Amino acid sequence: MHVFKYYRPNHYFDKAIRYNELYFAANHELNDPNDLKAIYYFEDSPELWSRLLKLSEENSFWSLSETINTDCQILAGSLNDIFKGIEVSSIDSFDSLKGVLDLCSGQIIDAFESALFKRENELNSPAVRADLCKLIMTELLSRAINHEFYSVSFSKDALNSMMWAHYAEGFKGCVVIYASENRGFSLSHNPFSENVAEYNLAPVDYVDSDKRIPILESVTSGKGKAVSTFLQKNSFWKYEDELRSFTFKAINTKYMAMASHKAQKLKTTDRKRILYHDASLIAGVIFGPRVKAEYQREVEFVLHDNRYYRGKESFFSLNTVLTDSGNIEISKASKVTCAGEIPGFTPFEGEKLKELLHHLNILSDSR
Template structure:
């Protein structure tokens, strides 16, 4: 299986071929402003609110059932009514902001619902604490419970199943002046990446297919807090059908924030860690040059990839392809060769062998030849 990534001829591309880098992008770094962006919403479901209150607490101090009962139907009904249809923007909003917008009513609701039971000392309260104080703690705890649905930030790397799409070349490869890297040798639908160039430890990243759907990306908060975050990943794999020509595949890395911090402070945490990961040297199986790439840059790219492979445990050859744009706007592979070593000794393919190679590598479709 081959997958393809379009590059402009810049320092990021040169780092990709020299250091085997993949960079995970945030929303503001992507072309589509709605990518990696969604709307969280509160469902109309008393049962999910009951389940939320019953979740295991992060510690006894954060156990809301020391103060209220999940069998209090009036409490459950009022919580559901208070937040039903409230929405949170995944980039600019927060659960804490949503709670603050309802804080007065929420405190009154909890104060009316406080159970008559001893207060554990590790909560910071005592048996003499007022219902108002205990209600304020409940507001903090329920913020933490809801934060479990949104305590993540997604970053992505995009690939394509298409190697020769003219629109992709025009946009992502700097008007046909860039290159497409071909990646292969996948162990099933996943990639193995290292967080540091010198690390021997790999982590597995599933390769997921983007779905093109003309509808809003909405994520149910209560379901994600209580049943897991499958709906979150589904939303961040959805794009408008306008982009379907990209035939996109992507991998994610996810940063998670401690939910008790999200409940207690307004400031969003910033992770200083670089989002640059590294793949194996032989993962780059070929490079496709745009029609506007000159000979000197082509040689530079081939030498860089070939030299990099000298440090692999097993030194595999890679393929090099030249392209032309025909009068109908279609991109065609005009020449194909296998680079054998860093001296750029190569096997040049004739037309028949080239046609078979393009099919075998998935550069053209077996049905249409495109």
């Protein structure tokens, strides 16, 4: 299949075609201020608290079973009563969770004290041991929020006039055609690396409802709920017909717990959000109606050079016009061959052009 990414004529587009980059954006870099933003919430479920308390660790220091009776239903019920209904923003989620734990600290300590093992000659006081349990619980809860998500977006629609007007800077930009196998890409964190990973593309769901992620379920069952939630957008954006892929920054949950326990600011190192693909992933470029011929030639030569030195695969160059009715249409197309040092152009017209557009999944703009 082929998917499409709208670009303004700026350095992001230049890097995308020159260095085969894909940039994964954070919440503050996106057009929708509510994108990649959600509410984490504590469910009303003593059963989920019981499952969380039983999570095992190889390191005995981080295992609650060394200190308390993890089968204690009273403890699970008490923690459920303390936390149920509490919400944590996905933006600055660590600070939000720390604030909740600080606010409820006394109740949490009391709950854990009731479930402590009774040991003779115990050196530490019940309060100290219960505080250790709170630290371990903090590490467990941090597993729900220790990933900061970043996204890269594509569209299934190459000829949406609203998209061209906004994301392609008033028809002065381009749409890059990406060839995707099985709705995904092979990407690496370094342009010279052969160590690639598969990044899936998933369709965005357009619904008018709050984006909420259950904390306890995320800890006990994985990140599936978070991923599906960040594939949700308001129906206002439905015209984008978006496909999305994610990368993320993972923070060590034990560091998070210790930072919270010591009331320190957590220091992290950002994971790289620029990923690289093979030059052949770009199947072609669609040029906006206001793109100048000189700029188009520059783009075509950049793509040609990439292929000439890496595989010599051809690509497609397509031009557009904006009709009086406000629709954007393909006006002409060429296959650009890269076997020689100078690009060769083979025009597509009539039925051949229709077949090419069908092959590239480029549908007419009927809006």
